[in-house]
Amino acid sequence: MGKKAKIVIVSLILISSLVVGSVSAFYKGEIDGQWGVIDSVQYIDVIGQVGYNPPSGEWGSDDLSTGYATIRRLPNICIGDSVYNDPFTLVQWEGFPDRTFDGLGSHTATCSGPELFISEYVHATGALGFSDYRAIEIFNPTNYPVPLAGYKIQMTEDGSSSVTVSIDLDPAGVVPLRGTWVIANRDRSGTNEDQIDSALDFTGNDAVGLVKGGSDGTNLTGADCDNWATGPAGGPYPDVAPTTLWGSYTPQSDWSDGNPPYTDWNQVRYGRPEGESSCPTTIDKFQKQSGFGFDGASTDGLYYGKNQPFVMGVFCHYNKPIYAPETTQGKFGGVPLDITVSGIRCDDPGQSIPVGGDTKNFTYYFRLDETPNSAPCTYPSSTNCADAVFVSQAPSNQSFTCDYGTSTVTYVINVLGFMQRNSNGSCPVWNASQAMRDFISNEGTTNCGCMYGMISDEIITAVELLYFNAQPGDGVITLQWATVTERDNYGFNLYRATSEDGERTRLNEALIPSLVAPGSLFGAEYEFVDSTAEAGVQYYYWLEDVDIHMLSTFHGPVGAILE
Secondary structure, eight states: OOOOOOOEEEEEEEOOOOOOSSOOEEEOSBEEEEEOOOOSOEEEEEESOTTOOOTTSSSEETTEESSSEEEEEOTTOOSOOOOTTSOOOOTTEEEEOTTOOTTTTOOOOSSOOSSOEEEEEEEEOOOTTOOOEEEEEEEOOSSSOEEOTTEEEEEEOTTOSSOOEEEEOOTTOEEOTTOEEEEESSOOTTOOOSEEOTTOOOOTTOEEEEEEOOTTOOOTTOOTTOEEEEEEESSSOOOSOOSEEOSSOOOGGGOOSSSOGGGEEEEEEESEETTOSSOOOSHHHHTTSEEEEEEEOBOTTOOEETTOOEEEEEEEEEOOOEEOOSSTTTSOOEEEEEEEEOOEEESSTTOOOOTTOSOEEEEEEEEEEOOOSSSSOSSOOSSSOOEEEEEOOOOTTOOEEEEOSSOEEEEEEEEEEEEOOOTTSOOOOOOGGGOBSSEEEOTTSEEEEEEEEEEESSOOOSOEEEEEEEEEOSSSEEEEEEEEEOTTEEEEEEEEESSTTSOOEEOOSSOEEOOSOTTOSEEEEEEEEEOOOOTTOEEEEEEEEEETTSOEEEEEEEEEEOO
16 A cells, blocks of 8 residues: 655744843854864664663573573664663563574664664673684664774673773675674684674673774764865855865864965865766865865854854855765765854853853764755755755753853853855845755755854753654544654654564655754654554554664654554
C-alpha cells in the first residue's frame, strides 16, 4: 500500500521570555570568523556507562552480559548509544555463551542508519593454553563506504570517568556498506580479524566506546581536496579571487595578508572541479570548488544589547559542480565556524568588562546536505535540486559572565537564522517572519545571506518533547507531537511495529523537517497521518529526532488500535 503523509504545523509554542531583571550585556566592536576543523571527541556508541562501576562487576547477567559472554545487536537496531554516561541496559542486545565466535565478521540488520555502531562484543575466557580473547565488531548501516580515519575505540576502566585506553582504528581501513570491521586483542585461529591491538583488554565493568575525533587534531572535516583561503578584503561580492590560498587549515593567528581578519572573506572549499583529475593548487581552480565563505561584521558606532538581533556576518555557499567520492570523508559533512566577538561589555553604570575579558570565542557547526540533482527535490528549487546548510548553536560551555556585585549572569550568543541581503549587498533589519531557519542554496551559483545572532541569558537546550500521541480515526491513525525547544534539530522520523520489541518500520519516506529556527524561543506542533494501518492490529509508534550532526534520540512507544 502507498503511504499518505500529512505533516502540518499547528502553532508555535512560546516557551519563555528572556527579559529578566534589569541587568544585561551588550557588545560594540567586531565579529571575526574563521573556518576550522573538527577535533573534539564525539561518542558514536558505547557499551557500559562511563563513570559508573556496576556492583556485580558487569552489566547484565549470565549470557546476556558484559561478563564472560558474547552479545550481539538485534537486527532492528541501526544506531548506537551516543549518550556515554546514561544508565546502560541490554534491551538492544541478544546474548550467547562464553567463547561464541561464529558471528564475528558478519552482521545482519533490517534497517539503515546514519553512522557506524558496535554490533558485537566478545569477552571470552582463555582455554587450552590460549590467552583471554576480546573483540569488538563495528557495523556500517549506511549506504556508502565509511573510512575509519579519525575513529577510535576508547575504554574507561573500573567506573572511571577518564579515558584509560585509546586505540586508533586503522586510518587506511574502510568499512564497506553493510559490512563490518573486527578489532581484537589477538589473532585467533578461525576468526577473521581486521585489526589486532593487545591494548583491547577490557573486563566486564569497563565502558568501551566507539568515538571519533580527539585532542590530537584529527581532521574529520577533511573532505576530498579540501582547501582554505582568505580574501578578498570586504565588499558584498565574495566570489572573486582570494588574497591568499593556504591549501590546508591555517589558524587565524598565522594570517599575514596585511588585512584585519574581520575585513576578509574567509573560505573553505572542497572537491575536484569538473574536468580536473587532481586537487586544485592554484587560485583560479580553487574558485571552481564548492564550499563556504564568511565575512564577519563590524559595528563601529553601534551597540547591540541582550535580546536584540544583530548581524554576525554574511555567509555564502559556493555551490559549484564538482566530483567528490561517495563516502563520509569525500563530501563535506560538517565544518566549524570559529567566531570571535570583541568589544563585549556588561550593561552597568561603568560598562564593566565581562569576567575573563571583553573578547570571547564561539564555535558554530555548519552541516551541508548535498542532494542529488534530480527530482523529486528535497528543498524548494528554481533550477536543479537545491542543497541546504544547517547551523548549530554554540556549545553551552561557550559563554561569558558579567559580575554585577550582588549577582552574576552568564550569557550566550544564539544564532537566530538567515535573511536575504538587500540588492546593494547590505543586511536588512532582522524580521523573524522573513527569516530562514535553514540556508537553501540553488545549484550552480554562489548563494549568500546575512547571519543573525542575539545575546541571551537563556541556553537553548536539546529537543524537549511536550507530548507524543497516536489517535485512531476514520481508517487512519494520526500521530501528533509537540516540542518545547528544538536546539540544532534537523528533523524527525516515525517508526511503527506490532510489538514493543518487534521490528520497526519507518513510516515517512523523507525526513520530516524541523519547523523552528535554531536558537528560537519557540517549539512547534506536528501531525502525521498513517493511512497504512490495518483494523484490529495493535501498533506501537516511536518518534526519532535527528540533530544536525546526524545523532538521534528516540521517544515512545505510544500505542493505538484502528477499530
